[in-house]
Amino acid sequence: LQPFDARNLVPGALSGKNAFSFDQAALAGAEAARGSRQPVTSLVTTPLPARPAEDVALADLQAFFAHPVRTFLRSRLDVSSPLEAEETHDAVPISLDGLAKWDIGNRLLSDVLSGTDPATSVRAERLRGLLPPGELGARTLREVEEQVRPLVIAANGLRQGASRTLDVDIDLGGGRRLTGTVSSVFGNRIVNVAFSRLAAKHRLQSWVDLLALSVGHPDESWTAHTLGRGRAGIARALTGPLDHRASDWLRDLVDIYDRGMREPLPLPVKTACAYAEASLQKRRGAFVTPEWQARKEWETDRYSAFGIPGEDADLAHVRAFGQDAPLECLLAPPRADETWNDEPHRLGQYAWRLWQPLLEGVENVGHL
């Protein structure tokens, strides 16, 4: 019997003439349970008050578009996600999971791109103690090397000339400024390389960099190259050069950022990208349902035991929207000040606003 069960609290139900329980908290609970129940809603139902307009750091903008909800939780509410379990590995590694392999590849890539001799980096990996013993480890390392090598070759083709780091200081109007630093610039190319599949996150990173340079240093013609692994070989997103619209686009991003600092936006990175890409196809006449594409990225398949978790399982999203939140929590009708285009719901409005310039011609994604 639960302490808050009515039988504990109804006089005479269990013993004597009085209620059985002495538990005031249980009584309060049982009465609350009888009252009208509050539906479990999102963390923030109405936007928090706007903060006074301050200068924006480019790094903050980057962090925001990498994960809008997490950045909201961290910088506005100062709330952290629970730490993941960190298991202490006390056994000899036998086989490496995807994440461990990614770590190795990522280290190799950044070492080599920053000028370390490839043979030295590989040797360092061997000595690090994270690889399985003997041939098992050697084989794993060879596999990873195979994946890193073409990325390095492709990147070196683009990284011609001296590496530059540029400061930007942009007047956003109304006394606000956007300041920050863009690195990984070679000639007038921004070159970002990731040891991952080329994903929305990487494309947005280059996009923000490119907008900042194009607006901050308008006298040069900037392009951004984002390299990642593709389905067949190396995938590249080539963005730019941009025309005079860059300034408006940048202000749009800052506006989204400002809104995203008041509430968790219905703009999960992968889901929004999938939605916007499908929406583009639909606009061009293809028979696709953008919501369906978005759902594939958002929802974890509950019927599959080995399902790859969707964005709904992201801890920050769980915190903001609830456990196993359906896609519908992103599909609320747009508010009065959120109609920038013809999309029918908030996800569509934000996704299309963010991705439209990229998808409609400024960005070109393909294999090298």
Add this chain to the structure above:
Amino acid sequence: VSDETSPAAVEPEVFEICDPLPTGTTLLEASAGTGKTWTIGALVTRYVAEGVATLDQMLVVTFGRAASQELRERVRAQLVAAEHALAHPDAERAPNDMVDLLLDTTPEERARRRQRVRDALGSFDAATIATTHQFCHMVLRSLGVAGDTDANAMLVEDLDDLLTEVVDDLYLRAFAGIDEQPPFTHKDALKLARAAVNDPQARLEPGDADPGSLPGRRLAFAAAVRTELDRRKRRLGVLSYDDLLSQLADALTSDDAPARQRMRQRWTVVLVDEFQDTDPVQWQVLDRAFTGHSTMVLIGDPKQAIYAFRGGDVATYLQAAATATTRKTLATNWRSDSALVDSLQVVLRGAALGDEQIVVRDVSASHQGSRLTGAGAPFRLRAVNRAVLGKKPTAKLGVPDIRPHVYADVARDIKRLLTSDARFEDRALQPRDVAVIAYRNGDLQEVQRALAEVGVPAVVAGSGSVFATPAATEWLQLLEALEQPHRSSRVRSAALTSFIGRTAAELDAGGDAVTDEVAELMRDWAELLVTRGVAAVLEAASARGLIARVLSRVDGERLLTDLRHVGQSLHQVATEERMGLVALLTWLRGQMADDKVEVASDRTRRLDSDAAAVQLVTIHGSKGLEYPVVYLPTLWDRFPQKPPVPLFHSAGGGGSAGGGAGDGDRGRRCIDVGAGGPQWSGNVARAMLEEDGESLRLLYVAMTRARSQVVAWWAPAPKNTPCSALQRMLFGRRPDWPTVPPEQPLHDEEKVPQILDVWQGLGGPAWEVAELAALPDIALPADDRALSVRTFSRWIDTTWRRTSYTALSSVPTEPESAQSRVASEPEERPKEDEPDLSTVTEAAAPRETSPDAIPSPMGGLPVGATFGSLVHAVLEHADPEAPDFRAELLAHIDEQLVGWPVDLDPEELAGALLQVCESPLGPLADDVTLRRIPLRDRLCEMEFELPLSGGDVRDYPTAPVTLGDVAPLLRRHLPEGDPLLAYADALAAPGLGGQDLRGYLTGSVDVVLRVPAGVTSRYLVVDYKTNWLGGFPGEGGPPLTSDDYRPEVLGEAMGHSDYPLQALLYAVVLHRFLRWRQPAYDPDTHLGGVLYLYLRGMCGPDTPVLDGHPCGVFSWQPPVALVEALSDLLDGVAPAAKEGVA
């Protein structure tokens, strides 16, 4: 099955409880609801009552701990009922054939039967009613060297960590050094190793694979893992539950194994419940031990054999069935209404469920008609078609189209039923009367959502790990904040949890003020957690409104239950493993990362409410349960998947599996770890065929849970329906056909109604199209009884206590910290009632040594409480009549030194004690010595438990008495000059004298001696003291002599200690004991007084005697009036005239 008549062809006889008692090996084939457990209880009662076997000669085995517990209670209940009926044959009682049979005899025999049942009840704990594993464990331990088991081995439930190590090591050994791609990955290696180890009785296949091929290498790896794991288990001294069985089976191998003899001698009647879930080794154990020697009754229902994945092996059941000397069936269904049984039988009758020997037989129902009214036909079938899904007749259907419709339909149908005027057993039908049973938990959760949408409460039993729920995350956030309350992000995260209940808006508006406030709370709770545990934190949160806050949410019961569950798990592990906050956090994170699915464990989520709610259960979980109305939404939904490691039974006569195996090897449980090779596809097919059979048995179990009504769904999903049990039963066979095809393709949509009409015409399911019912717009009746709680306005009486002389005399100087945790009972501690060194004589003026002083024989022996305990123990056990008393003493010293280790020379101690026992005991004992008082005249370590002021008798007439009230009694009764009179002044101290005498007084008297006194005897209370009364012991001090223990020194020592209190209390104890046990008790005659034996002063027969008192012995004879007055005082009688307690 060529060499024997098909058992299915012969309808076995029906077993009645009044039949002659079974002998030999009897197999009783039950059916759902036919009362397996009742039959076992009745048989046990008959065996006992009729004198065939006593209860301790019977072995009752079942599977699973919960089941054995229930069986134990049921057996006992039947014995009690039988005893009652035999005692009162004419009393009214429920009709019971078994009891009638027992009563139907002569009055003399009836009396004998009653006595036998009474004896059985009296020794009920001697009955072996156990799980197979418990019983094996017990036998193995009793075997000693007759078995081959490490008696110290520890039983371990989960060996997965060890297995992982083995797999890692073997994998490395095999593949780290070779230059080729490993033939299978490490992950696969772990998978196949788990399959091989978790099913240790299955033979590994393909046995004849080429060792160089992939199947051969996988096989070799699996075999190597089994061997290596066994080796490591031996080395670590651990046993798995499976090992218990296999080791016992090994011990029983040979025909003349002593283990066989032992088991047969011990148990003459063996009853086995749930026998269909047996496995090959369990049966081997029973068969080897009992077949042909003891009576064995095996009760099982092969139609409900659904635990193949856990090792249950219906093939073993069938093999065992073939060896039974008698086969009978239980044929009366006590669970279901006849209307329901008849309707279900139309569909089920005659069908062979996975084996031609497992046939649904006819049963008769005990309940005629139907107990459920106003709910439609007893067996309803709702069929989905394209029209109700809003699809065109030609549209393709998929499972995602159908499932949501069925969930919604289930919810609406249940809501309709619950808001209708359906009645069960003449009362309104309630949510808890309805169960939804499905194969998978996922389906149940969807049904729960659908039910919640229409406002019907539902609970899912045992679904997944509690550590995978939001509640675990909330605890994690709370603990993280408790760990580091200085980190604002952690504190603010915790503030959002239900424990604190802040909203994001408050957090944002409040800023640092909120952070500081919550951080302060976190610091308090962290302190609370350290001092009083997690449970206190949970209570603190409850006091701050946690329960009301959570329960005001829609899914509040669920969240609150999980929060409490996680909290209790945390508290348990913190207490048991002595974890601090940091370790606790690590543990919780580990539990949350661990996604192991266990069938039933502490991790399984608990029921969130036992209030009126629809029950949602899996088919496996529903076994053995019953509900008035059962909904079966997913019987049409089954998609068989190829198993990664197929489990199957070998075919007969050297078939493809296990080449070279003989005929005797038929039906051997096998697993194929090869993942390839010529036999792979055949073995996969065989495994899938066996699963097809099991799915039919799952259908049988699901359908037979209902007491009055079954509502099932059927839907035409192109991929999932054809292999489903319902489709195959309804569309794949005609009524009464035994054969059920493994797959039945879908019929055209227009033919479906025709076929269903045929079944309905025969009395089978009443079917209808599953159109969503219009929802009645009424809520379920709500409980609106007024709620209240009592207020705790009573006092907890903290002065009522169980005390002892030691506790009374050692008044605590400061109260114990109120925050201290509940302490456990102290272990046995050394004697506490004697100070190591008495300071009494130190203050005394130096005195002259008298000429006749003799050195103390114990002057060279150490001091200390442990030494005292050692001497007490030796004196307690040594037999003074032993021919060689010195050797006797030495033997006991050696023995007791283990428990009370003291660095001394045993010879020296023995010599000293010899002297002690030869010393005269003074005038009260007529100077007899301890040597002269044999053990039969001693009552050693007499324990007592004396009620003070009535103990715990309520309303016992008492006056408030305190220890201080003893003082006036002493003054009144003791003559001037009595050495104990001074103690009256000591009692004036309020700490000592103010103690209430209420509760119990407990303790133990060192020894009570009986010494002859004329024609009768006198009794003396004796307390041994090893106190050192001389100067400081050790090098250089004056030697200890009898002089240090002169009578006046002893009197002085007594007067300045609390020993008078002890002497008084023990005198009362003796008085009360004698008053009760001594015929013609007269305190003046029998009450001998109190002796304090200061052993160090007892120097043998020549101990100096001063004024009639030998040194070392303090004799005190309390006046009888004082003893009686004190006895009354302890009983709560106030002294008639109170003198002021000075």
